[in-house]
Amino acid sequence: MASAPPVEALLFDVFGTVVDWRTSVSRELSEFGARSGHTADWEAFADAWRGLYQPAMEEVRLGCRPWTILDTLHRESLVTLLEQFAVTGLSDDEIDYLNRAWHRLDPWPDSVAGLARLKTKFTLATISNGNIALLVNMAKRAELPWDAILGAEPARAYKPMPEAYLRTAQFLAMAPERCMLVAAHNDDLTRAASLGMRTAFIRRPTEYGPHQTKDLEPSGEWDTVADSFCELADQLGC
Amino acid sequence: MASAPPVEALLFDVFGTVVDWRTSVSRELSEFGARSGHTADWEAFADAWRGLYQPAMEEVRLGCRPWTILDTLHRESLVTLLEQFAVTGLSDDEIDYLNRAWHRLDPWPDSVAGLARLKTKFTLATISNGNIALLVNMAKRAELPWDAILGAEPARAYKPMPEAYLRTAQFLAMAPERCMLVAAHNDDLTRAASLGMRTAFIRRPTEYGPHQTKDLEPSGEWDTVADSFCELADQLGC
Numbered sequence: 001m002a003s004a005p006p007v008e009a010l011l012f013d014v015f016g017t018v019v020d021w022r023t024s025v026s027r028e029l030s031e032f033g034a035r036s037g038h039t040a041d042w043e044a045f046a047d048a049w050r051g052l053y054q055p056a057m058e059e060v061r062l063g064c065r066p067w068t069i070l071d072t073l074h075r076e077s078l079v080t081l082l083e084q085f086a087v088t089g090l091s092d093d094e095i096d097y098l099n100r101a102w103h104r105l106d107p108w109p110d111s112v113a114g115l116a117r118l119k120t121k122f123t124l125a126t127i128s129n130g131n132i133a134l135l136v137n138m139a140k141r142a143e144l145p146w147d148a149i150l151g152a153e154p155a156r157a158y159k160p161m162p163e164a165y166l167r168t169a170q171f172l173a174m175a176p177e178r179c180m181l182v183a184a185h186n187d188d189l190t191r192a193a194s195l196g197m198r199t200a201f202i203r204r205p206t207e208y209g210p211h212q213t214k215d216l217e218p219s220g221e222w223d224t225v226a227d228s229f230c231e232l233a234d235q236l237g238c
Numbered sequence: 239m240a241s242a243p244p245v246e247a248l249l250f251d252v253f254g255t256v257v258d259w260r261t262s263v264s265r266e267l268s269e270f271g272a273r274s275g276h277t278a279d280w281e282a283f284a285d286a287w288r289g290l291y292q293p294a295m296e297e298v299r300l301g302c303r304p305w306t307i308l309d310t311l312h313r314e315s316l317v318t319l320l321e322q323f324a325v326t327g328l329s330d331d332e333i334d335y336l337n338r339a340w341h342r343l344d345p346w347p348d349s350v351a352g353l354a355r356l357k358t359k360f361t362l363a364t365i366s367n368g369n370i371a372l373l374v375n376m377a378k379r380a381e382l383p384w385d386a387i388l389g390a391e392p393a394r395a396y397k398p399m400p401e402a403y404l405r406t407a408q409f410l411a412m413a414p415e416r417c418m419l420v421a422a423h424n425d426d427l428t429r430a431a432s433l434g435m436r437t438a439f440i441r442r443p444t445e446y447g448p449h450q451t452k453d454l455e456p457s458g459e460w461d462t463v464a465d466s467f468c469e470l471a472d473q474l475g476c
Contacts (some may be wrong), residue, residue: 123374133411136363
């Protein structure tokens with residue numbers, strides 16, 4: 001087999017791969033509830049919020065609505081769920097604050113140390129459906145050392161649309177085969193591989209909580225499989 | 239006078255403000271000449287290359303040609319100037335390498351230390367006419383600690399078009415008055431101020447070489463004037 005050209009950029013899926021959205025959003029909701037006297041099953045609320053993520057983006061992907069950033073989609077879903085969970089009487093500022101829970105997600109324990117090592121050898125960019133402000137605020141709070149914040153908003157296309165991947169590589173002036181997608185989700189990796197990118201699967205077996213059933217193991221012939229970014233750094237010689 | 243809202247993001251012009259393009263490009267050209275046996279007045283070549291910068295972008299601004307990134311404009315200018323300076327016989331790879339001299343610009347001596355201090359208090363983003371790959375490669379080589387690489391390419395508009403400034407603020411989800419443009423160029427600051435942004439003028443009296451005649455002093459009522467990013471950090475309480 002002819003050797004593949006060396007990878008120059010690592011493109012990171014963010015929600016679930018770099019940060020633990022479920023624990024963080026549940027915590028934010030529950031702290032807000034405790035402060036404001038609202039009660040609900042906040043883990044179920046977080047799961048339901050994430051459950052509306054794909055349908056909301058699908059409207060944009062299908063062209064049923066013009067390009068809309070994730071903060072806006074998240075906020076619409078939040079308003080729906082506050083009503084469903086009978087959490088009432090919130091001000092616009094309170095809703096905005098809660099919506100920015102997605103800007104305050106905590107990294108997995110290995111993320112910051114692993115990224116620091118990977119950064120010595122590769123260009124590190126996000127390839128996330130999160131909008132730029134969300135990712136910038138998250139990175140500043142969590143100290144994620146990105147070289148570039150890329151993904152859906154600059155590409156104006158949500159994953160798994162091919163444009164989201166191809167435009168991200170193009171922004172870096174790199175052929176897709178010089179880019180490796182790092183993700184905890186097999187479907188994301190399937191699309192990236194189909195476009196010529198290299199692939200790294202990271203096991204995040206509690207992303208969806210203690211009873212997670214999907215993405216527990218790699219389902220494709222990915223170039224690399226690791227349990228953490230530190231293990232990925234070992235494998236990539238950093 | 240009512241107090242202005244606090245600044246949250248510093249948006250940096252890059253060529254001339256953060257990096258010393260003239261010295262760096264002259265050095266790159268002259269090193270290439272020494273290696274390859276070509277001779278020319280490389281400082282004059284660097285000045286001529288920069289001289290074609292505004293006219294090339296103006297074609298795009300006026301809509302005479304579709305959106306085109308700076309690497310492409312730079313390369314076209316380079317090919318023109320190689321002929322003008324009678325530097326002949328270069329391969330496409332050599333021309334590409336020379337073109338990426340703009341990815342290898344050195345920061346002014348205060349840039350890295352000043353940015354590190356400013357980063358503790360503000361979101362730091364580029365607002366440059368350079369394309370994303372150029373700015374990412376420059377930052378990695380020069381260790382410029384940007385929180386986000388923004389500017390003309392994601393905004394799809396070259397400064398001083400208003401969209402370049404307004405879309406950059408929008409990507410950060412910030413009102414223009416929460417953003418401060420940091421630039422060594424009065425005309426850049428004039429446009430930013432007209433759009434509601436705050437302004438910091440940095441003196442870079444040798445950007446255009448020892449006989450510089452423009453932008454030696456602030457020509458407007460800028461919020462802040464400093465001789466270095468470290469002085470700016472002092473003034474902004476970092």
